[in-house]
Amino acid sequence: MSELRFNELRGEEVAYAIHRQDRTFLPDRAHCPLDPSRPGAPPTEIPLEEFEIVVFDNRFPAFEAPTGAAEVVVYTDDHDASLSGLPIERVEALMWVWRHRYEELGAREDVEYVYIFENRGVEVGVTLHHPHGQIYGYPFLPPVPALELAADERLGGCTPCLLLERERSDGRRLLFENDALSAYVPEAARWPYEVHLVMRPHRASLLECGPRELRLLAEGLLRLVRGYDALFARPLPYVMAVHQAPTGAATGSGHLHLEFYPPLRTAEKLKYLAGSEQGAGTFIGDVLPEEAATALREAFGRVS
Numbered sequence: 001m002s003e004l005r006f007n008e009l010r011g012e013e014v015a016y017a018i019h020r021q022d023r024t025f026l027p028d029r030a031h032c033p034l035d036p037s038r039p040g041a042p043p044t045e046i047p048l049e050e051f052e053i054v055v056f057d058n059r060f061p062a063f064e065a066p067t068g069a070a071e072v073v074v075y076t077d078d079h080d081a082s083l084s085g086l087p088i089e090r091v092e093a094l095m096w097v098w099r100h101r102y103e104e105l106g107a108r109e110d111v112e113y114v115y116i117f118e119n120r121g122v123e124v125g126v127t128l129h130h131p132h133g134q135i136y137g138y139p140f141l142p143p144v145p146a147l148e149l150a151a152d153e154r155l156g157g158c159t160p161c162l163l164l165e166r167e168r169s170d171g172r173r174l175l176f177e178n179d180a181l182s183a184y185v186p187e188a189a190r191w192p193y194e195v196h197l198v199m200r201p202h203r204a205s206l207l208e209c210g211p212r213e214l215r216l217l218a219e220g221l222l223r224l225v226r227g228y229d230a231l232f233a234r235p236l237p238y239v240m241a242v243h244q245a246p247t248g249a250a251t252g253s254g255h256l257h258l259e260f261y262p263p264l265r266t267a268e269k270l271k272y273l274a275g276s277e278q279g280a281g282t283f284i285g286d287v288l289p290e291e292a293a294t295a296l297r298e299a300f301g302r303v304s
């Protein structure tokens with residue numbers, strides 16, 4: 001069982017999930033728990049010989065009913081694939097899976113915030129290489145979405161809508177657009193190659209997106225992750241954070257957008273969260289967002 005404690009000094013919850021110390025750590029290729037179960041071989045987490053997308057409860061959950069949820073979303077049965085290598089149809093299907101999980105988890109009494117995310121690469125602590133993401137159903141509103149709602153209050157409207165308008169009229173950090181979304185490096189990005197993928201029509205969550213918008217979201221997502229891999233000609237590690245409207249008591253609308261935080265500042269050098277970031281909460285950047293946007297646009301141009 002995990003345990004929640006409230007950190008008074010910071011005004012935030014901390015979750016302890018001590019059983020996670022025992023979780024599978026970078027198993028060798030033959031013992032991947034997210035592979036399909038092959039006849040004659042020991043069963044994996046997934047009792048199917050082949051599959052497209054599978055969602056199941058995390059065996060080592062940070063949150064579990066009746067106080068939240070933790071799920072694993074496996075993108076493919078191909079161990080050696082990655083999100084950027086998937087066909088558009090699969091990524092489109094993934095958008096529908098996300099939408100369904102948001103709806104179902106969001107309807108639960110014990111879930112205040114549905115958070116879909118992916119950690120990619122050992123640099124951000126991945127313990128299984130098989131392409132997958134995760135979903136946490138937090139039994140409280142976590143600090144980052146709470147800050148976004150506070151920004152709406154401060155600015156007197158929807159912050160992503162407002163920032164989108166600013167980025168589009170400025171244009172220097174804009175990366176690409178399609179009929180449903182825009183991708184840009186935020187003016188005050190915290191990570192060197194941080195990118196936000198934002199729905200242009202105001203959509204509080206995936207539930208407000210129609211089929212065409214989900215398709216366009218999948219296209220934009222693929223374009224971004226493929227461009228990311230072209231940036232340093234290597235699979236780029238990142239954290240992908242999907243922000244949507246809270247599903248619990250918290251009021252305020254929220255606006256569907258994806259934030260990507262790659263931890264690299266060059267092909268080989270990591271951006272560490274050190275004294276200023278950890279102890280004072282102020283990020284010190286090495287790359288100006290305008291320069292990052294130029295490099296990313298060039299990388300996108302190299303993707304056929």
Ligand SMILES: [Zn+2]
Nearest residue numbers: 032035079130
């Ligand atoms: Zn695998």
Ligand SMILES: [Zn+2]
Nearest residue numbers: 158161202255
């Ligand atoms: Zn909005």
Ligand SMILES: [Zn+2]
Nearest residue numbers: 148243257259
């Ligand atoms: Zn956000």
